[in-house]
Amino acid sequence: MGLQRQLKGLWRLNQRMNQWRAMRAIKEALRVAYPFILVMALIDFVGQSFLADSGFFFQIYHVGTWLPGLETWRELFQAVSTVVNGVVAVMIAFTTGHYLARTYRSDALAIGVMSALAFLTLNVNYQALGQTDRGGDQLTQFVEGNLGPQGIFLAIVVGLTVGWAGSRLMQMLRKLQLRHPKWQLSWTGRVAWPLVLVLLITTGLGYGLSWISAGGLNGLVYQGLSTLVMNPGHRGLMILGVTALNNSLWWLGLIGPVSLAGNSSVTSLQNLAYAVQHGSGWGAPNPITLHTLGDAYANFGGAGMTLALLIAIWIGSRQTSYRRVANQTFLPNLVNLNEPTLLGLPILFNPILLIPFVLAPAVNIVVAWFALTWKLVPPIVYPVPRTTPGPLIAYLGTGGDWRALVLSGICLVLSVLVYLPFVRLLNNQGGDHDAA
Amino acid sequence: MRRNWWRWLLLVVMIVVIFVPSVAWMHRRVAKYKTVYRTPLDPTILIPGSSASQNRFDDLITELRKETKVTHSVLKVKVAENGQLSYTGSIRKGDNQPFIVIAFDNNRDGYRNINKQAAWLNIAFKDLVKTYHFNHFSALGHSNGGLIWTLFLEKYFAQTSRVNIDRLMTIATPYNMESASTTKWTDMLNELVKYREKLPAKLTVYSVAGTENYSSDGTVPANSVNQGKYVFQNHVAHYTQITVTGDQTTHSDLPQNKQIVLLIRQYLLQESIPAKERAKQTVNRRSLNGDPDLP
Numbered sequence: 001m002g003l004q005r006q007l008k009g010l011w012r013l014n015q016r017m018n019q020w021r022a023m024r025a026i027k028e029a030l031r032v033a034y035p036f037i038l039v040m041a042l043i044d045f046v047g048q049s050f051l052a053d054s055g056f057f058f059q060i061y062h063v064g065t066w067l068p069g070l071e072t073w074r075e076l077f078q079a080v081s082t083v084v085n086g087v088v089a090v091m092i093a094f095t096t097g098h099y100l101a102r103t104y105r106s107d108a109l110a111i112g113v114m115s116a117l118a119f120l121t122l123n124v125n126y127q128a129l130g131q132t133d134r135g136g137d138q139l140t141q142f143v144e145g146n147l148g149p150q151g152i153f154l155a156i157v158v159g160l161t162v163g164w165a166g167s168r169l170m171q172m173l174r175k176l177q178l179r180h181p182k183w184q185l186s187w188t189g190r191v192a193w194p195l196v197l198v199l200l201i202t203t204g205l206g207y208g209l210s211w212i213s214a215g216g217l218n219g220l221v222y223q224g225l226s227t228l229v230m231n232p233g234h235r236g237l238m239i240l241g242v243t244a245l246n247n248s249l250w251w252l253g254l255i256g257p258v259s260l261a262g263n264s265s266v267t268s269l270q271n272l273a274y275a276v277q278h279g280s281g282w283g284a285p286n287p288i289t290l291h292t293l294g295d296a297y298a299n300f301g302g303a304g305m306t307l308a309l310l311i312a313i314w315i316g317s318r319q320t321s322y323r324r325v326a327n328q329t330f331l332p333n334l335v336n337l338n339e340p341t342l343l344g345l346p347i348l349f350n351p352i353l354l355i356p357f358v359l360a361p362a363v364n365i366v367v368a369w370f371a372l373t374w375k376l377v378p379p380i381v382y383p384v385p386r387t388t389p390g391p392l393i394a395y396l397g398t399g400g401d402w403r404a405l406v407l408s409g410i411c412l413v414l415s416v417l418v419y420l421p422f423v424r425l426l427n428n429q430g431g432d433h434d435a436a
Numbered sequence: 437m438r439r440n441w442w443r444w445l446l447l448v449v450m451i452v453v454i455f456v457p458s459v460a461w462m463h464r465r466v467a468k469y470k471t472v473y474r475t476p477l478d479p480t481i482l483i484p485g486s487s488a489s490q491n492r493f494d495d496l497i498t499e500l501r502k503e504t505k506v507t508h509s510v511l512k513v514k515v516a517e518n519g520q521l522s523y524t525g526s527i528r529k530g531d532n533q534p535f536i537v538i539a540f541d542n543n544r545d546g547y548r549n550i551n552k553q554a555a556w557l558n559i560a561f562k563d564l565v566k567t568y569h570f571n572h573f574s575a576l577g578h579s580n581g582g583l584i585w586t587l588f589l590e591k592y593f594a595q596t597s598r599v600n601i602d603r604l605m606t607i608a609t610p611y612n613m614e615s616a617s618t619t620k621w622t623d624m625l626n627e628l629v630k631y632r633e634k635l636p637a638k639l640t641v642y643s644v645a646g647t648e649n650y651s652s653d654g655t656v657p658a659n660s661v662n663q664g665k666y667v668f669q670n671h672v673a674h675y676t677q678i679t680v681t682g683d684q685t686t687h688s689d690l691p692q693n694k695q696i697v698l699l700i701r702q703y704l705l706q707e708s709i710p711a712k713e714r715a716k717q718t719v720n721r722r723s724l725n726g727d728p729d730l731p
Contacts, residue, residue, distance in 0.1 A: 056458075396458060396461075
């Protein structure tokens with residue numbers, strides 16, 4: 001009963017948040033950006049898992065040996081992927097600003113472009129500006145990494161701020177004009193003056209930040225997070241905390257700090273060394289790490305066990321849009337590329353989905369921690385490609401231990417069970433309750 | 437109902453299509469890791485020449501320790517005639533480039549003794565691999581120590597198939613024993629040439645000779661050292677001959693000769709030695725005129 005009441009409270013919170021102009025702007029912005037991101041993700045799915053040297057399918061199907069013109073294929077896919085993936089955040093800055101301006105009945109297109117430009121100025125590579133053309137290794141004009149998925153949070157913030165401030169400025173100018181009919185200002189002027197002001201502020205901000213961190217504002221946030229996340233030590237609680245924090249950040253649109261990159265860390269190498277000499281991972285020197293817990297058992301589909309979310313949607317959701325997104329993003333999720341699911345449902349800024357998004361991986365980490373400490377399964381020791389389907393990571397990483405496969409199955413089922421009540425709760429959206 | 441059946445079939449097909457090849461891939465990868473994996477522990481195993489004990493290289497090791505930033509720990513192994521091993525010293529935990537000196541109770545010269553010593557080396561080597569789990573190493577042999585290494589590599593090394601040798605440096609090793617002749621081959625050289633096909637194909641060999649005059653270092657004839665080419669050339673990956681002249685080039689001085697220490701650091705331990713230091717060494721050599729006490 002208590003749970004029921006809490007779920008109801010959560011639902012009310014969700015409804016109230018959906019009334020907020022900012023929340024609606026974010027949702028709308030993500031809805032518009034979703035098709036582009038979906039296409040990008042499907043292209044990345046092929047590019048990263050079938051064509052890249054380190055891709056999972058590339059390796060298991062020996063794509064390199066039978067596909068003619070491999071290099072050409074790679075370049076083509078990379079070109080498309082770079083174009084869309086590289087500017088996702090700019091797109092979102094535009095759509096957020098655009099939608100917010102529309103709610104203020106301001107000039108939506110102009111404000112949208114203004115937010116995109118403001119976001120770009122925050123990510124100008126100021127170190128590159130001073131350099132003269134000497135050839136050789138030229139720095140790029142923008143901090144390119146920040147324009148991709150990892151810039152989404154900043155893009156939303158900029159979009160909201162500029163969307164609000166720009167609309168207000170344009171309205172003020174219009175009012176001013178009404179009051180002083182002699183002082184005429186064209187449409188151009190009404191757009192140009194706010195733009196100049198906004199750009200002045202963001203350029204100042206960006207330039208100031210470039211003194212602190214080379215990567216701009218995003219770089220600063222990421223630096224702080226990465227150092228925290230890179231060294232969670234061996235203790236289970238720390239790993240739990242770091243993963244939960246990381247997943248909450250993904251929910252905010254800060255996509256990136258932790259990824260399945262633990263293969264090369266010192267502890268993993270020590271484990272590998274041990275396994276190579278002893279034939280298996282039993283008794284490896286570092287059984288409890290972010291890699292052996294999080295990457296192996298709490299990352300199916302990417303951060304937040306989104307693969308389990310998709311299954312929960314297939315089982316329990318009556319929302320057509322959810323089921324559609326689940327079908328569309330299944331393949332990218334299979335190889336741990338879950339950005340389209342995050343932005344498509346969306347999970348981002350969705351208060352109901354935040355809970356299982358953080359909880360499901362946490363449950364898995366606890367279960368895996370017990371299994372590893374009680375020596376029910378060996379830790380994963382062999383490196384696996386980033387794009388390995390989630391439930392297979394532990395099995396392949398232990399060198400084929402069936403107990404790890406069973407544990408992966410248990411983790412998947414548990415996560416689906418964690419997601420299900422929340423997915424069912426979302427069935428109410430747009431239904432009778434919404435109307436009330 | 438029909439639709440459901442179709443979905444389950446799709447699921448099964450997907451699992452088979454992904455699972456089966458990935459398991460095959462995994463087994464290949466695990467096997468590959470086992471073959472190409474190199475342990476961080478990368479010892480340098482040193483064998484002294486005849487009539488020398490396990491302490492023969494102390495001067496050299498002091499010299500090497502002085503000039504390297506990381507101090508290498510030293511383990512000494514003595515093999516008795518019945519194959520019993522006695523250890524002194526230890527490999528410090530975390531030291532991945534230790535020195536291991538292997539010496540023999542019966543350290544006498546002669547074709548038959550050296551063959552026996554190669555067999556004893558095999559016993560000690562297997563025990564070291566079993567204890568310390570390294571799967572690659574570098575070797576240094578002074579004088580007959582180089583012969584023991586070569587015999588060992590040709591006749592016994594295949595027994596420890598999981599271990600690879602990266603580099604071998606022999607210092608004043610008389611491949612043709614005491615003979616200065618370029619045409620007459622002793623039993624030793626005949627045997628070494630006979631089994632040379634068995635030498636590890638990826639091995640890199642450096643043969644360093646010292647000469648006091650134009651023909652010998654006082655003990656070993658330069659021609660005998662040169663005969664090493666018949667053993668190694670075209671049977672290992674690289675074979676390099678180096679001749680060092682100047683002071684401290686008598687046979688027994690060679691392991692602590694400054695030039696040779698530098699060669700050991702550069703080629704055997706693969707340290708990166710700054711150009712400045714290399715230049716300094718040469719200058720010192722010229723100005724000191726053989727007085728080692730001057731700074």
